[in-house]
Amino acid sequence: MMDKIDNYSINTGDKRSPLKNIIEQIIAQRIWSKEILLKKGDFLKMEDTIDTNLYLVEEGSLRFYISDDHEEKTIRFGYGGDLVAALDSFITSSKSPLNIQSIRKTKLKLIRKSDFTDLILKNQKLKNAWEQILGILLLECMEREIDILTKSPLERYKRVLARSPRLFQEIQHKYIASYLNMTPETLSRISKS
C-alpha cells in the first residue's frame, strides 16, 4: 500500500525516502513479532476483520481488494520491499472491508502497531518521516480517485502505466484489469494497441 513512495519528492532535506528511513530502523531494531509465509492464494486479512499490524514484504506480492455485489475490486498491491497495512484498520483499530491476499509465494515480517508506534515516538526524525508517508499515501489515494473517475479505459491505463510501471512487470493480467476497473479483454486490447 506504500509502493511508489520514491516517485514523490517532498522537501525533506534528506536524500533518502521517508519510507526507507523507517524500514531501516524496523530492521536495525528488529521490532517485528514474527515472520509469515503465505502460499499463492492465502489470505493475510479477510473483509470485516480488524488487523492493525504493519507488514514488511520481503518477497512476493499481495493484492488488496474489496467485494462489491459479489465482484472483487482490486484497489492496491504490495510488492517486495514495501511496508503494507490495511491502513483503515491500522488507523482506526476497527474492522475494515479490505481483503489482503497473496498472489504468489510471499514472505512477510509482522510488526505490531504498538511496537511501530513505540519506534516512531522515540525518534523525532522517524515521526517526521511517518508524517511525510501519510502525506504521500494521501496523494496516492487522490491520484487513485482520479484514475477511477477517468472514463476512458485507455486514459486510465496510461495514467497508471506512467505512475506504476512495476504493476505491469509483477502483477498478473487479471488483477491489473481489476485494478484498472476494466475487463481483462479491454486491457488486452488496449495494451496491444
Add this chain to the structure above:
Amino acid sequence: MMDKIDNYSINTGDKRSPLKNIIEQIIAQRIWSKEILLKKGDFLKMEDTIDTNLYLVEEGSLRFYISDDHEEKTIRFGYGGDLVAALDSFITSSKSPLNIQSIRKTKLKLIRKSDFTDLILKNQKLKNAWEQILGILLLECMEREIDILTKSPLERYKRVLARSPRLFQEIQHKYIASYLNMTPETLSRISKS
C-alpha cells in the same frame, strides 16, 4: 476537504477533535494573511495551477472538481467551519488538476503554508493533531475510493448519506449528483424512493 472529521474517533486522549485544536490556534494566533470574499461561481483555484495555501471557510460552500473529457467531476466540498486546501498542491508544492469553485457567497481566511508550518512546528500537540488529520483525510479518501467503485447508484447514495448528511442539507442537487457520479435524474429517482 476536511469535513466530517468529527465522525472518526481516533484515540487522542483529547475530547476535542484535532481539527478544532488547529483551527482554534489559527484564530488565536491570527496567522491568516488576508480575507477573501467569493461570489457564487468565483474560482479560488483553477486546474493546472499551484496553490499551497490553506483556507478557513467562515461561511459559504466550495466544491472541488476535476475535468475529465470535458466533464466536471466533483470530488470534495468545503463547508462553513472547515479548513480546506488543494491538498495535492499543498503537499507537493506543485501544480494540481483541482478546480475550487465557490457555489454560494463564501468568506475565507487565507493561511500561507509557511505560516501554517511555523504554527505546527512550534507546538508538539498541534503537530500530533496534524498527523491525526492526515490519517483522517486518508481514511476519508479510502472511503471515497470505495464509494466510487460501488456499482449500484442506490448503494453509493446510501453510503454517502450515512457519512455526510451535511452534503444533502447544504449542496445543490446537481453537484451532489456529480459527486455521486450519477446523473441528476438518477439522484432524483433514488432520493424519492
